[in-house]
Amino acid sequence: MARLPVYLRALHVLAERGVATVSSEELAAAAGVNSAKLRKDLSHLGSYGTRGVGYEVEYLVYQISRELGLTQDWAVAIVGIGNLGRALSGYGGFASRGFRMAALVDAEAGIVGQSISGLTVEHIDDLETVIKDNGISIAVLAVPAAAAQAVCDRVVASGVTSILNFAPVVLSVPDSVDVRKVDLSIELQILAFHEQRKAGGPSGVEQEYLEAVEGQ
């Protein structure tokens, strides 16, 4: 389930506060979900709470971490060291959850060789070698849209089976490869949509198109 990481984060906060046990109601509130949904998620996952008491925080953290595969460390490569790639390479949230930034790769001569977040940027020509030598199974693509599919094909051919794609294109990959897409402009567009709804919606503006094509 996609909600487990959210629960995990809430649990970490509770653990830091020294809370030993938590009820589904409290945890659900902290995670922003319905308590019944949370309980169902946790039961589907096989973890058991204690009736009348709740869930033991530490145990639940371990169970969810294990379910998510965070007990092992994952070697991650970032391809494309532009503004976004740079920001991602320094993002603390990755390292603290078992994700190890193992390699940074770019095509630009001015960037290759630079040291960023403690890593030397490698050249895209060496992509295959870098991936295999570092045992990388997860790649983050922060390259221009035009280059994304080509880079994707290469990382897949090199053995990467999970891709986090920031490029605004639909990548085509074999079924055995998982792709997750983060499109920042889509998020803003969805907000704009709701924002406009609040302002009365697009009704009554139909004429605009007629005027627009009229002006040609």
Add this chain to the structure above:
Amino acid sequence: MARLPVYLRALHVLAERGVATVSSEELAAAAGVNSAKLRKDLSHLGSYGTRGVGYEVEYLVYQISRELGLTQDWAVAIVGIGNLGRALSGYGGFASRGFRMAALVDAEAGIVGQSISGLTVEHIDDLETVIKDNGISIAVLAVPAAAAQAVCDRVVASGVTSILNFAPVVLSVPDSVDVRKVDLSIELQILAFHEQRKAGGPSGVEQEYLEAVEGQ
């Protein structure tokens, strides 16, 4: 619907290629969805295609843009000019879709006053003034988790009604305010989950916990 931006992007690509008309089948393939779903989305939106022919690309682009509210321009403020905020301020995908970066705000004395992407970074003390003077209705939060709720409260109090939140916390806001959350580490965790599934799942590793607590 959250899929409209995806259709819109695919349509833009087609328009650049000079394609005048497109069938639901083709567009669905380009957007990575089922063709029946696409047709239903478009019909719910009120746009009409022509049977036997398909949809006129240019017309559809206009219809979807209007529905999403992209025909007007939106003033956006980015709060928190760390690595991520910097990357966002220079992201081309925003400006090209009617989103105007109107203000950058940070708390750090060393960052305030810097010129980034053509804007001067303002001090967080002036947050309310900046938002009101620029008519900002959408705020992007790229601040540390600990500061997020406080900053959120202030932008909401200043009249912002849509928030794109990159901080790893669940924000609490009035019902009239929309919040979308992008959590980069959650995306990686979901990939790790599937990655582990491919490798055989977490079964048979139950003992690990016992060993782990044993070691204390």
Add this chain to the structure above:
DNA sequence: AAGCCCTTGTGAACACACGCACAAAGTCGG
């Protein structure tokens, strides 16, 4: 002008996710 072919729009079955509400189960006080 007429028939064929293509594509849209949608009715209906299906699947899934959500949340209520309750029984089972365990704890704590007396």
Add this chain to the structure above:
DNA sequence: CCGACTTTGTGCGTGTGTTCACAAGGGCTT
């Protein structure tokens, strides 16, 4: 040791989103 209280786990009704399949409708060729 027992009863009351608390909280989990889940059966079930509900609503939403997805997909199949097909009828309605428009263009194109002859």
